[in-house]
Amino acid sequence: xxxxxxxxxxxxxxxxxxxxxxxxxxxxxxxxxxxxxxxxxxxxxxxxxxxxxxxxxxxxxxxxxxxxxxxxxxxxxxxxxxxxxxxxxxxxxxxxxxxxxxxxxxxxxxxxxxxxxxxxxxxxxxxxxxxxxxxxxxxxxxxxxxxxxxxxxxxxxxxxxxxxxxxxxxxxxxxxxxxxxxxxxxxxxxxxxxxxxxxxxxxxxxxxxxxxxxxxxxxxxxxxxxxxxxxxxxxxxxxxxxxxxxx
Numbered sequence: 716x717x718x719x720x721x722x723x724x725x726x727x728x729x730x731x732x733x734x735x736x737x738x739x740x741x742x743x744x745x746x747x748x749x750x751x752x753x754x755x756x757x758x759x760x761x762x763x764x765x766x767x768x769x770x771x772x773x774x775x776x777x778x779x780x781x782x783x784x785x786x787x788x789x790x791x792x793x794x795x796x797x798x799x800x801x802x803x804x805x806x807x808x809x810x811x812x813x814x815x816x817x818x819x820x821x822x823x824x825x826x827x828x829x830x831x832x833x834x835x836x837x838x839x840x841x842x843x844x845x846x847x848x849x850x851x852x853x854x855x856x857x858x859x860x861x862x863x864x865x866x867x868x869x870x871x872x873x874x875x876x877x878x879x880x881x882x883x884x885x886x887x888x889x890x891x892x893x894x895x896x897x898x899x900x901x902x903x904x905x906x907x908x909x910x911x912x913x914x915x916x917x918x919x920x921x922x923x924x925x926x927x928x929x930x931x932x933x934x935x936x937x938x939x940x941x942x943x944x945x946x947x948x949x950x951x952x953x954x955x956x957x958x959x960x961x962x
Contacts, residue, residue, distance in 0.1 A: 751962065756910075757898055760956035761890040763883040769869040769946040772850045775814065776862035777839040788818055788836040796838050799860055806853045808846040814839035839865065845872065847944070855941030869946040876951065880916060883953040888912070895959040904961040917952040 750756055778799065780791040796813065803811035818836035840862065844850035858864060895907040 750960070753962065755902060755904065755961045757959050757961060758956065759891060759894050759898065759959055760954060761887050761894055762952060762954040763887040763890065764950065764952040765879065765883065766948040766950050767871060767875065767879050768948050769871050770845055770875050771843060771870050771872040772845070772847060772867070772944060773841070773843050773870060774850075774854050774867040775839050775841050775865045776854070776857050777837050777865050778862045779835065779837040781833060781835045783833050785818060785820070785834040788834045792816070792836050792838050795861060796840065799840055799857055799862055802856055802860065803840065803842055803853060806844075806849050808849045809842050809844035809853055811840060811842050814841050851941045851944065855939060858939055858942075864942065867942055867944055869944060871949040879951050880953055883951065884914060884955070887953055887955045891955050891957055895957070898959070899961045902961055906962045908960045908962065910958045910960055912955055912957040915954040915956070917954060
């Protein structure tokens with residue numbers, strides 16, 4: 716009933732994509748006066764949105780040391796972080812990386828005296844993983860070693876985000892084509908030709924993770940329960956807009 720051009724040429728531009736489906740003379744339509752007689756140029760848009768469960772756990776744990784001798788501070792940190800790193804690397808489903816290493820001198824009292832000067836140091840470890848049981852057990856083991864939990868949260872992995880956006884793109888394009896056909900019919904036109912389609916990836920809106928019973932500081936007793944986390948959802952949206960030539 717209606718003929719619609721759907722041949723798309725995709726070009727990636729930063730976080731947005733530009734799709735063009737233009738005939739050879741589409742660039743000649745600079746003004747409404749350039750349009751073929753009886754044609755109408757309309758701007759259309761369609762949006763798809765979905766909530767997706769977050770699948771990636773991320774935690775940062777820090778070890779701190781204090782002593783009057785900076786060598787003792789650094790040696791203590793180095794030994795502890797070596798042990799923590801070796802422990803984390805045993806868990807295949809978890810990716811681990813070291814973070815900032817910082818040592819500084821400070822005054823233990825309000826009086827500016829060299830006798831009260833001491834040294835503090837810290838280094839952090841970041842772990843990422845999708846296997847929640849393995850991840851949280853490891854986080855508990857690192858806390859047992861003396862590292863302090865600085866942050867634990869769920870997020871959406873890049874792989875799942877890309878997969879979700881691809882599915883939204885297909886749905887949004889189908890909705891846009893349907894909208895152009897309906898618009899053509901409403902205006903008494905017999906065909907709809909897409910001259911240009913722009914895709915706005917939008918963003919995934921962060922939802923605070925649900926965390927229950929997470930120990931934020933190391934405890935004095937011999938054993939500590941592993942932290943607990945439950946995923947929330949990220950809202951993903953994608954909008955396609957187009958200029959359609961109705962004939």
